[in-house]
Amino acid sequence: MQLVFRARRAVTAAGEGPCDVGVDGRRIVAVARHGDLVGSRVVELGEDEVLLPGLVDTHVHVNDPGRSEWEGFETATRAAAAGGITTIVDMPLNSLPPTVDVDALDVKRKTAAGRVHVDIGFWGGAIPGNGRELPALHEAGVFGFKCFLLYSGVDEFPPLGTEELEADLRVLAGLGATMIVHAEDAEAIEQAPPPHGRHYADFLNSRPSDAETIAIARVVELARRTGARVHILHLSSSDALAMIGEAKREGVALTVETCPHYLSFSAEEIGDGATQFKCCPPIRESRNRELLWQGLADGTIDFVVSDHSPCTPELKRLDLGDFGEAWGGIASLQVGLPAVWTGARERGFTLADVVRWMAERPATRVGLERKGRIEVGADADFCVFAPDEEFVVDVANLRHRNPVSAYHGRTLRGVVRSTWLRGRETGEQPQGELLVRGGVA
Incomplete structure (x- = not known):
């Protein structure tokens, strides 16, 4: 063999x-x-290192082209590789143009080609009026379609109404494609107090948990009615867990993700003006956080991905600390693995659990069966991880474009020592490939 990894600890399919x-x-x-x-080259892992499969993050906002000052393909994929992630799937909005037709997908692929340090695929977008574009985007290899049920934050990606959502779900059911949904109810949020000022509690009140519960109930009912596959993005509210579990037991084609920040932080610890913690839906109370962990443990929540949604420091309005004016999004691509592992080990979970949540299940959900696992026939994607080593997050050492992160100053456990993509260690030269649903573009 060309290469052998020799590990005293490894997380494999067994x-x-x-x-x-x-x-x-x-x-x-x-x-x-x-x-x-026996191999031509042997990589002997240290006694403190564990061989993991490369992680798969299916929820990343690269924002390129069009808003590359927020992030960009080179910086996002460098940060991913530094965090042990070997595959990402890029969201269709915040880039210009948004990925809502084949021409826009072609623009995005041409922008990414030759610039990515990990493998990357793309989601398509479902917005009012582009229903006829969905079959062509599906044929072009997107991994599914994202929609919003309320204002997305950018004018060029408007939300779907209930009738439009049902019509699109019927199209996707015929294609065997998935709709991934930002599930917050617009009316519930319109009736809540508007976000304003420096107090996090005021922002939290502006995005009530009922908004998620109502929206998820609507998505579940439409999935039941149309037979379409649906996926709930970035679940923050534990109030919806019982309904989600019941829908799954009924056989609704439903999967659910949460994110490292919902598992790591709590509303009680977010100080006045700390707009680096603003995201939508919001970080909720500590009791809610523990119920999300329980949802992972019992399988109600399927996996954990970053929802890496960075912006420039100016847009976070750290100067004012006004939660009403700041952009909502957590930059976390590089630190997701240690953040989740830190919380997981404190609660008695294992590295095998983390691999299932952050590698195997996301890969399976998007149909990348050769990713996210160490088994014969899989891509040779690896993360060499030191699970007992502690470090303090410093934004100056993160590889994403802008030095803003809610994790700055936080002590985490677990250091990524190296990342390998298809048998080659990642480094300064881009070696990632553009993926289509089921393979390489």
Whole structure:
């Protein structure tokens, strides 16, 4: 074999334990007992290191082209690689043009080509009036379609009404495609107090948990009626868990994600003016956070992805600390793994749990069966992780474009020592590929 990873600890399809992993070319060709394989090159992991599959993050806002001052393909994928992520799927909005037709998808792919440090695929967008574009985008290889049920934050990506959503779901059901939904109810938020000022409690009151519950109930009912596959993005409210569990038991084609910031932070700890913590839906109370962890444990929540949604420091309005004026989004692509692992180990979970939530299940959800797992035939994507090493997050050391993150100053456990993409260690030269649904573009 060309390359052998020799690990005293590895998380494979068989669980956690010592093993050798053999690589020829781009793929894993053998998983054997520790010390059994012979290769032209042997990477011997340290006693404090664990071999994980490369993580898969299906919720990333790269914002390129058009708003590349917020992020960009080069910086986002560098940050992903530094965080042990080997595959991302880019959201269709905040870039200009938004990915709502094939021409816009072509623009995005041409912008990304030759500039990405990890593999990348793309979501399409579902907005009013583009229903006829959905089959062509599906044929072009997008991984599914994103919609909003309320104002998205950018004028060029308006929300779907209930009738439009149902019509699009019927189209997607016929295609076998997935609709991923930002599920907050516009009317519930319109009736809430408007966000303003420096107090986080006032912002939290402007995005009540009822807004998520009402919207998710609507999506579930439409999925039940149309037979379409739906996915709930960035669940922040535990109030919806019982309804989600019941829908799954009924056989509704429903999956759900949450994000590291909802599992890491609580409303009680967010100080006045700390707009780096603003996101939509919002970070809620500590009791709610613990119920989200329970939802992961029992499978009601399927997986964890970043919702990396960065912007320039000016848009965060750290100068004013006004939650009403600041852009909503958490920059976390590079620190998601240690953030989740820090919380997981405190609650008795294992690295195998984290791999299931952050690698295997996201990959399976978008149909990338060769990603997110260490098994024969999978891509040779790896993260070498030191789970016991602590560090303090410093925005100056993060690889994304702008030095703003809610995690700045936070002590986390777990350091990514190296990341490998299809048998090659990631470095300064871009080596990522553009993915289509089911493979490489």
